[in-house]
Amino acid sequence: MDASVGKTEAQLVAARREHLERLRARSSDPFAQTKYPVDASAAELVARYAFLENGQDASAEAWSLAGRLLGKRTMGKSIFGDLQDSSGRVQLYVRKDDVGEASFADWDDLERGDLVGVRGYMFRSKMGEPTLHVTAFSVLGKALMPLPDKWHGLQDVEKRYRQRYVDLIVNPEVRDTMIMRSRLISEMRRFIDGRGFYEVETPTLLHVAGGAAARPFVTHCNALDQTMQLRIATELNLKRLIVAGLERVYEIGRIFRNEGIDTTHNPEFTMLELYAAYWDVSDMMEFNEELVARLVSVAGDGGDELAHGDATISFARPFARIEYFEGMARYSEGKYTRDGLLDATEAQRILRELGLPPSPSHGHALDKIFERVLEPHLTAPTFVTGYPVLISPLAKRREADPALADRYELFCAGMEISNAFTELNDPDDQRARFEAQIAQRAGGDEEVPEPDWDFVRALEYGMPPTAGIGIGIDRLIMLLTGQRSIRDVMLFPLQRQHG
């Protein structure tokens, strides 16, 4: 806890401790409670009794619910309160006549933030508010810390991230977003499981973090007395499982990349990777389109559109498709052609022309040009297909055009949503591409991973033709919930430790 508690805050805490002692003195010790029989939720009750007219009650049916008291309006011998549980909020009404003098006195020592269990029946107040008329209650916990402003909630962004529990208590929109995230991931699993995939877990601690271009976090394993790296992708281990014959596998898990932090990057984030033996990239594209359409429907209340800023994005299928080099040419008025981009010297010249710094490698240059030239135009969901092999070290070549990989990326709102390809399963080609990466590393591109030679050996045992996909879950949730910062779709985003 924060050691520097201000005087005002200390007084507020002291007052709450006095209330606690008074409750204990009347043998209603909040912290002595172990459980409470709950048979309803706030949202359920409000929905179930929607038919009640103003002033009408349903006193024949009693319900018990529990949650946090978020408001208290004392009117002499009666009290209105607001109870919040995980489903939402419902108003409470307590009368001295109903609960008795001794019990009513407990409410003097209850305040915003406390945890209560209540039993009673529903009615609709004169003003039309669905309300639980409380006939009995228990104090289930005491908040010793004062909650933020009841109207403005918690606005201080830093405190919201550092003390997310407070943010979630008082800011309903934050709760809604996090609950929607959970529902969307759950729906994603249901969709995938329904197609015969096994969910698997592969190691987070690795000797060589591969499968992507990123700097890893480095740590040390005491038992082995060896340096370890945190994974930057799950790709290579999942493909080992394809070699092993599991045929359809996926993992939803944390990935760690020791790089910058901004509105679309957090050092640890959640990735879905999925591999299907005997599929090719076009099977994956269809799967991807269906999955995204399904999630849009969940997030968008059954529709196929999502609000994005002031605009609306349609996810009506089929999504747009454009070839990588076609797109580059189109959005450069024909200046950046396939031949030019595939020439390392010309690619560096284009970088200069765009005012970008020189790249440590040809592949890096292509990515920079793509981000500048094409990506900003990809607002509607669009599959960009046919990536150059030189930036696709793990993808299979197109048979008809060996400079290109059978790969696509799905973009939306200027953000990369997924990356998929027919997997390279020729061990000799894979070994050659790893060797090319060693040269890139030597050339100064520190993002290029160290080769994982055991992965080549795995391919030497034979991997069936396979398609794979990676989806950055956090960015997808941002898109689906209309959040502008990755921190607003993560429960506990990374913050610098206080000095």
Next chain:
RNA sequence: GCGCCUUUAGCUCAGUCGGUAGAGCAGCGGCCUUUUAAGCCGUUGGUCCCGGGUUCGAGUCCCGGAGGGCGCACCA
């Protein structure tokens, strides 16, 4: 790493030209048995992010530092 913005009561925020700290909510004491940002009366509460400097005097101006946000750079 660079630039801009920001940090005042538990929370949300004012604070003019440099003149010695304000409001609402919360809390505390009252009144009130259908209110809902309840209302009415009274009232407590401050490391103005930290450290220097200028000044008779700094929340305010200057320098340095820290946290946070945004943008750029970085980041498949």
